Amino acid sequence: MTVLLHANPDVFPADPPRDPDDAAVIAEHDWAAFSQVTVMTNHWDRPGWTDETRAYYWLLTITDEAFVAHAQQCQRAVRDLGFDExxxxxxxxxxxxxxxxEEVSTRSSGRWQKPWQPRPRPPSTSRRYL
Structure with a gap:
């Protein structure tokens, strides 16, 4: 299924790849965009924020051991580039x-502030026949 994508100046890269279903085209497109970057900003820089500014974010915590091991391997490979480990x-x-x-009401935050817990699986309905 091909999704029609349109240019959006608020995202990077602003122009979508010519074929969003082809992994090679997407990789080529992203590499071309990143190769033109000459300056990167601080990930933690939030213009207008003070030390007292606080915000709620939606995060997914990643605990898969294989993922973490691979990510740490990647971190070691780029350690000399000054990235935060x-x-x-x-x-x-x-x-x-x-x-x-201060923009999010206490009442609404109570619905999503708790850690997500998976729902228990219903008992299996499969039957074994001998």
């Missing part, structure tokens, strides 16, 4: 900012 207990994927603490 991530402690193995802190691997996560940031999905998005929910909002500044």
């Amino acid at each position: 991530i402690d193995q207990r802190r691997f996560h994927l940031t999905l998005g900012r929910i909002g500044l603490v």
Whole structure:
């Protein structure tokens, strides 16, 4: 299924790949975009924020041992480039900012602040026939 994508100046890269279903085309497109980057900004820089600014973020914590081991291998490979090393207990994927603490009501935050717990699986309905 081909999804129609449009240029968006708020994302990087702004122009989508010519074929969003072809992994090689996507990799080539992303490599071309990153090869033109001359300056990177500080990941932690938040213009207008003070030391007291707090926000809620939606994060997925990654605890898969194979993933963590591979990520640590990658971190060691780029250690000399000045990237911050991530402690193995802190691997996560940031999905998005929910909002500044003062902008999010206490009532609504109670619904999503708790850690996610998987629902118990229903008993198996499969039957074995002899």
